[in-house]
Amino acid sequence: MHEKEKQLIEASIDLFAQEGFWNTPTARIAKHAGVATGTLFNYFPSKDVLIDAVYQQLKQEWLGHLMAGYPQAGTLKERVEHIWFRHIDWGLRFPVRYGLLNQLKLSNLVSQEAQQSQDAGLAFAYDMIVQGIAEGLLVDIDPAYLGQIFYAQLEAAVAYATEHTLTDMPLTRHITQGFEIFWKGVAL
Amino acid sequence: MHEKEKQLIEASIDLFAQEGFWNTPTARIAKHAGVATGTLFNYFPSKDVLIDAVYQQLKQEWLGHLMAGYPQAGTLKERVEHIWFRHIDWGLRFPVRYGLLNQLKLSNLVSQEAQQSQDAGLAFAYDMIVQGIAEGLLVDIDPAYLGQIFYAQLEAAVAYATEHTLTDMPLTRHITQGFEIFWKGVAL
Amino acid sequence: MHEKEKQLIEASIDLFAQEGFWNTPTARIAKHAGVATGTLFNYFPSKDVLIDAVYQQLKQEWLGHLMAGYPQAGTLKERVEHIWFRHIDWGLRFPVRYGLLNQLKLSNLVSQEAQQSQDAGLAFAYDMIVQGIAEGLLVDIDPAYLGQIFYAQLEAAVAYATEHTLTDMPLTRHITQGFEIFWKGVAL
Amino acid sequence: MHEKEKQLIEASIDLFAQEGFWNTPTARIAKHAGVATGTLFNYFPSKDVLIDAVYQQLKQEWLGHLMAGYPQAGTLKERVEHIWFRHIDWGLRFPVRYGLLNQLKLSNLVSQEAQQSQDAGLAFAYDMIVQGIAEGLLVDIDPAYLGQIFYAQLEAAVAYATEHTLTDMPLTRHITQGFEIFWKGVAL
DNA sequence: TATGAATGAGAATTCATTCAT
């Protein structure tokens, strides 16, 4: 990826988070990125494509964060717990990016293709759940639903921690308690 | 509320859901509502205020749906289950309204005041949780967090049912299973 | 003149002076006058006509003020002096009306007919000048020009007194000095 | 100053004079200047700013005309006479610009800053008067007032000459006579 | 490839005027 492409995406993240997608003209993005208005369109043929790129960038960063140190050989619970911790960690470390990614998901602004991009990278999570069910460790419902429940609880955990600006011990306890509630619900 | 006011809000709901807030010009809303462009501004001094009104309308409908038949005198579980069923019922019956309400919550377009309006009507849910914890029926964590977990699981349940267009028995089973997972997680 | 007609003109004067003609919607005038929007158009078929009426009202008040106590039988100088004092008096007593009248004159908003209305009432001033020239008391130039010079000096005198908020003795001296300068210039 | 900026100001002068500020949409100005509607706003962020620019342009042209050939070393009377002639000359040569400048002064549309711009360039006139009073050549009143009287008479002279379309000898005589009346009034 | 002035279709909002009650 060209240097300017990165700058433009980074500038978009900054400004989208501050002002929203619709209140952020491409001209301001370009200026904030230190390039000319026209240059933006050399890299992204339209604002929509730029938004797609922002989405994919954030999703990739998130996925990368989730996967770092993933205990491939660990027990099911260890692996699920890893995701739990890493997701919350990302949300609290990069609240702007986290919030933006959530907004983009609901916004109808991201193209179908961009939405599905990198979903392959998420397959491991699906497999994890399928395997858990198969081994009789998790409740026997549609793995897709179980995944959604998992994600929903994660979002609640991040939202709560952010709103209450938890750190240190209280944060650790919150993360653990949240996980236990989830696990008690779905584990057999 | 004046008849035209209602028509305008209804038209907004239709169009916002189809095209998004920013792709829906006030002129189109007015036309869709069967009034002149200027008339919209007789009722709502700005597009922002109209959006607030749409939000409040939806929130009120949702709350009304939740409360209908609420078993004030029932057991804790009965009352929680009631909300569980009624929320999912609303989400499935009015998917457009449900989706729009969720989008509005994340959008930054709704004013502080509008966001907080009718929150008094939600107090009963908070009290329900507080009481449950006090009586040792629910896990002892911040009631606010428990509420968020509850809501998150509901959203997951609605999302899954909508995506898979569940009806009849499968739907009933899904609703029940979802509730059981939630309950197992938080009940002592 | 109907009571409401008066109220509407009075309201217009207030608001025009505060905000200017173009920033004063007819609806605001009506409200300020204590009548309904539509009522305004019962009395004045259009905003332009209302503006004409305002102009004529102010011009008439001004003329009436000038004429009050006019020393018909006095010497030329006495009569000119009378106008001098009365004009400045009006300008200082009713600065809002004075300013508005001046703006209207330059504005292109007043119809030809309204501009010329009551000009008959001003004939006495013209005659005064003509007579003064004929009697060899005033410099022999086109009386129309002499009238303009007279009026121009008056405007300067009012403007200066208003800007410096003169009162009492300083004001009296200012008025007298101004007149002397004028008179020295045009008297033979 | 950019070429298009000039064209836009020139177009504004044309149209403002014909139709008034409020009856001249920015779209018409742009078209008359031969640029797109949006282009106007590249040069002037708002219509108000454009009006300011028009005012400053006219004031500068006027000042430049006054100063051309100013007899710095001449006697007081020579210098005052120079201004007298040059002002009337400008008013008659550029009646549209002259009228517009006067309208703008009274209109409340020009910002404080624009009004005061170039006032430094007018200081020479004030000094001229102060000096005249100090040397006992002019009547001893507030120089500000004397300046206003001077200007008022000039306006009367231009107005009369324009209304009567004077040229050649009659014009010359009119200018001279006007000056003499003024001078007789204020000189000792 | 980079630039940034130019473009013009749209957007929100205003307001003189009308007209049914």
Add this chain to the structure above:
DNA sequence: TATGAATGAATTCTCATTCAT
């Protein structure tokens, strides 16, 4: 005659996108 909601043309300003340099 009084009312004021309804109208919709008109206005200022924005901004994604283009393209000559």
